[in-house]
Amino acid sequence: MTPSEAFRRGSVPAATPLPGTLAQLTDAAFLDVLFRDGPSSRAQIAKSTGISKPTISESAQRLLGSGRILEVGQTATGMRGRSAILCDVNPSYGHSLGVVLERGYVAVRVLDYRGAVLCENQIEADDENLPAGITHARDLIARCSDEVETPLLAAAISVAAPIDPRTQTVRQLPDAPFTGSVPDFARALQIEPISPLLVDNDVNWATIAESRIGSMQDADNFLYVYLGAGIGAGLFLSGGLHRGSNGTAGEIGFLRTASGETVMRRLGRSPVGTPDGRSIDLGRVRSLLDNDPPGPAMDEFLDDLAHAIVNVATTVDPGRIAVGGPLSEVSQVAEGLRRRIEGTALSGLEMTISPLGRTAPLQGAAIGALELARRLRSHATPENVGTTDNFDTRGEE
Incomplete structure (x- = not known):
């Protein structure tokens, strides 16, 4: 919730804030408008935030004094053509x-x-x-x-x-x-x-980038999967990133396979793995896909990935999945995963390829x-x- 929403909805804590806290909230609300709308007059900012004009004027003086904003010009307003000074963020x-x-x-x-x-x-x-x-x-x-x-x-x-x-x-x-x-x-x-x-x-x-500027800007719940030298997932649930108690939420590379080894170890030791057996060789994946057909190694690779992703999706029920990272840009990988995921998911899953790539x-x-x-x-x-x-x-x- 932005500071301006806090003022409008009355969701500032019930205890009366200290004057310094109120000033900080007002300054943050002022800046919110400039970051969102660009150059704006004090009157426009007061209208947008629901904060009084005198309070906004005081905030403008503080922000000008600190160097966070600049006065960038004037604009004609009203029937008599009176001008209003515009403020903008100081880059x-x-x-x-x-x-x-x-x-x-x-x-x-x-x-x-x-x-x-x-x-x-x-x-x-x-x-x-x-x-x-x-x-x-x-x-x-x-x-x-x-x-x-x-x-x-x-x-x-x-x-x-x-x-x-x-x-x-x-x-x-x-x-x-x-x-x-x-x-x-x-x-x-x-x-x-x-x-x-x-x-x-x-x-x-x-995952944060995907929620702000990627394919999931309108989603409150989604699973982000990154495919690169390693694999991992981000859990965006109820409008925020879920990190877990110890920061390991979404570590799908460490899920255990039927043989007892981790998914990452299995992939690292497979034909798509690096010599040290600890990561995926991106060049090797692409070279295998040049074969027609790619062969069983790629089928096993995609099966393992899809199995791990579907297991997580079954647990958290995100509804939507965004797949990103270097390997998401390889069409055979993306489409192979899509078929496997959408064909085996417990409930409906919409899979999207992230526009953000690597x-x-x-x-x-x-x-x-x-x-x-x-x-x-x-x-x-x-x-x-x-x-x-x-x-x-x-x-x-």
């Missing part, structure tokens, strides 16, 4: 940083305060563990730092591994495709220690960092990221 107030760390892939994206992309760098490497990915990420962040002069407000890190939501550290699991741990991501990435930092699983970030975790992390930066000095906390009561991400592509 140079600061920037946010999203970082992706995966097996064989590292990327960073920097957004200004309005949400426009200032810098983006990525690299495909032979990194098989997190410390190696950290080294590449530091280099990519340094390149962006040379291009961006505004202060860093917040950062979000996407890691291809389960993350403990309490400590924001990697949970070590057997058969994980991406190994290693980092006790302090801010220090490891040389991010300013005063900047708030969020760390989460790559598939959780992809970049979903990066887009999700960038969104999370931007929301944290925007909420930094208002009423919200990092726990709000991933729910539907955050700012719209206008300008994020």
Whole structure:
């Protein structure tokens, strides 16, 4: 719920808020309108939020003083042509940083305060563990730092591994495709220690992106499945991301097969696996699909994936599934999964291919960092990221 909704619906806590809290709520409501609608007059903002004009004028002075907004011009209003001063978000107030760390892939994206992309760098490497990915990420962040002069407000890190939501550290699991741990991501990435930092699983970030700018913007419940070097699922239930008690919700790669081994171990040791048996060889999958017909190895691969996905869907009943990641862009994989999933699901399941492809975790992390930066000095906390009561991400592509 946005601050403006809180004012209109009377859902601010029953206890009388302190003056500072009211000011923060008003400022957040003011900014909500600018992020959503662009340049607006004080009168327009007062009408949109339901907050009095004098209170909105006081908020404008605070936001102008802090540098978060700018006066950008005037517009003629009313029968006599009186002009109203327009306010807009100051894109140079600061920037946010999203970082992706995966097996064989590292990327960073920097957004200004309005949400426009200032810098983006990525690299495909032979990194098989997190410390190696950290080294590449530091280099990519340094390149962006040379291009961006505004202060860093917040950062979000996407890691291809389960993350403990309490400590924001990697949970070590057997058969994980991406190994290693980092006790302090801010220090490891040389991010300013005063900047708030969020760390989460790559598939959780992809799920957030799918709900904001992907195929599930109108869905309160869906299952997101990421197919890459590893496989995982994100659970978006009742309008928010479900991480679980220990951050392992949706780890379908660790479901047990009839033989007792995990799905990820079975796939890693199959003809589509990498030499170390810990991940899926994307090139190998594509080469097998070049055969006509692809052969039993691909049938087994798709059967295993569909079986894991349907088991989760049977448990949580999401109604809709979005499939993303590098392998979702391979038509034979997508259609093979669709036939198997829709043919064996207990209840009706609508499967959609995500339009975000490989970049979903990066887009999700960038969104999370931007929301944290925007909420930094208002009423919200990092726990709000991933729910539907955050700012719209206008300008994020």
